[in-house]
Amino acid sequence: MIHKERVLKVIxxxxxDRVPFFYWDVPEFGVKLMKHLGLDNRDQLLExxxxxxxxxxxxxxxxDLIKAGGKEKVDIWxxxxxxxxxxxxxxxxxxxxPLQGVTEPDVLEKYSWPTVDLFDFTTLAGKIEKxxxxxxxxxxxxxxxxxxxxxxxxxxxxxxxxxxxxHPKFFEAxxxxxxxxxxxxxxxxxxxxxxxxDFIRIADDFGTQSGLAISNDIWEQYCKPAIExxxxxxxxxxxxxxxxxxxxxxxxxxxxxSIGASILDPIQTRASGMEPSGLKEDFGNxxxxxxxxxxxxxxxxxxxxQVKDGVKELLDTMAPxxxxxxxxxxxxxxxxxxxxxxxxxxxxxxxxxxxxxIT
Numbered sequence: 001m002i003h004k005e006r007v008l009k010v011i012x013x014x015x016x017d018r019v020p021f022f023y024w025d026v027p028e029f030g031v032k033l034m035k036h037l038g039l040d041n042r043d044q045l046l047e048x049x050x051x052x053x054x055x056x057x058x059x060x061x062x063x064d065l066i067k068a069g070g071k072e073k074v075d076i077w078x079x080x081x082x083x084x085x086x087x088x089x090x091x092x093x094x095x096x097x098p099l100q101g102v103t104e105p106d107v108l109e110k111y112s113w114p115t116v117d118l119f120d121f122t123t124l125a126g127k128i129e130k131x132x133x134x135x136x137x138x139x140x141x142x143x144x145x146x147x148x149x150x151x152x153x154x155x156x157x158x159x160x161x162x163x164x165x166x167h168p169k170f171f172e173a174x175x176x177x178x179x180x181x182x183x184x185x186x187x188x189x190x191x192x193x194x195x196x197x198d199f200i201r202i203a204d205d206f207g208t209q210s211g212l213a214i215s216n217d218i219w220e221q222y223c224k225p226a227i228e229x230x231x232x233x234x235x236x237x238x239x240x241x242x243x244x245x246x247x248x249x250x251x252x253x254x255x256x257x258s259i260g261a262s263i264l265d266p267i268q269t270r271a272s273g274m275e276p277s278g279l280k281e282d283f284g285n286x287x288x289x290x291x292x293x294x295x296x297x298x299x300x301x302x303x304x305x306q307v308k309d310g311v312k313e314l315l316d317t318m319a320p321x322x323x324x325x326x327x328x329x330x331x332x333x334x335x336x337x338x339x340x341x342x343x344x345x346x347x348x349x350x351x352x353x354x355x356x357x358i359t
Contacts, residue, residue, distance in 0.1 A: 021327065023332075077113075138197065295328040320354070
């Protein structure tokens with residue numbers, strides 16, 4: 001069974017020859033894992049792990065975003081990042097929030113917003129063709145439309161809720177700017193072969209460890225309309241909608257289903273209400289779950305055998321009758337032992353449905 005067929009079968013709530021695999025990391029961990037395995041590039045890594053998904057995006061052709069000898073960078077939104085050292089590990093952290101303290105809508109008209117001219121969309125079709133045997137989706141980052149995750153970085157996370165509450169006109173104008181960029185971006189995707197994608201990935205973070213980070217009113221006023229705008233064109237072309245949101249988002253799952261999400265990731269099982277058995281029982285007939293293997297404690301701090309035991313327990317719960325894709329419950333961090341990640345995929349390959357699929 002080819003990778004694409006396996007994923008689409010499971011999304012249709014059928015059992016495939018095995019559970020599909022997803023992979024998600026910080027770049028530093030990927031480099032570490034490739035070095036450990038003696039591999040040269042990410043395609044080789046995903047092939048080694050037998051991952052069923054591939055990411056594509058148009059080439060960025062704007063000005064160089066990396067500065068100061070690789071120690072600083074600015075993203076397409078103008079948010080600044082610095083390399084931060086934590087013990088033996090180094091990673092990017094947002095350190096400059098360009099709209100922090102701004103509350104006047106007029107300022108937004110003078111801001112340097114990204115445009116689709118920053119990307120060469122003609123490169124997309126070739127990438128999709130290269131991965132045609134896989135389940136192909138838009139890549140994390142600028143190719144995964146989002147709203148609040150962008151606005152939080154522009155304003156600074158601490159100021160985000162205050163701006164929503166006390167400066168609604170400014171916040172509304174800000175959401176319109178972000179939404180406009182992404183609807184333009186999606187139009188260009190589908191003018192250049194996007195109809196051959198399997199999934200468009202929509203990425204936002206609506207949950208905390210203990211519950212939702214937003215109210216029902218905020219969801220209805222800002223989030224839902226933006227997601228519907230992002231997915232309108234893909235749906236017309238039969239491209240499925242892959243929803244990413246970290247945290248305790250159980251209360252939003254019916255909303256995700258109602259607006260057409262086929263998959264939800266990454267399923268942070270340590271967050272409130274995100275226990276796998278409850279999600280499977282209550283929503284397993286309506287949406288496919290992706291991720292769910294505890295990244296925080298099990299993968300980072302467990303032993304390879306504990307990881308394998310955790311994989312078996314998770315798959316016994318989530319995989320029957322389809323509707324589940326295995327992956328980590330969050331990006332694999334640089335400090336994660338490579339042996340544990342390899343154990344995750346090894347155990348998943350060994351696991352079998354009690355009743356085998358018929359192909």
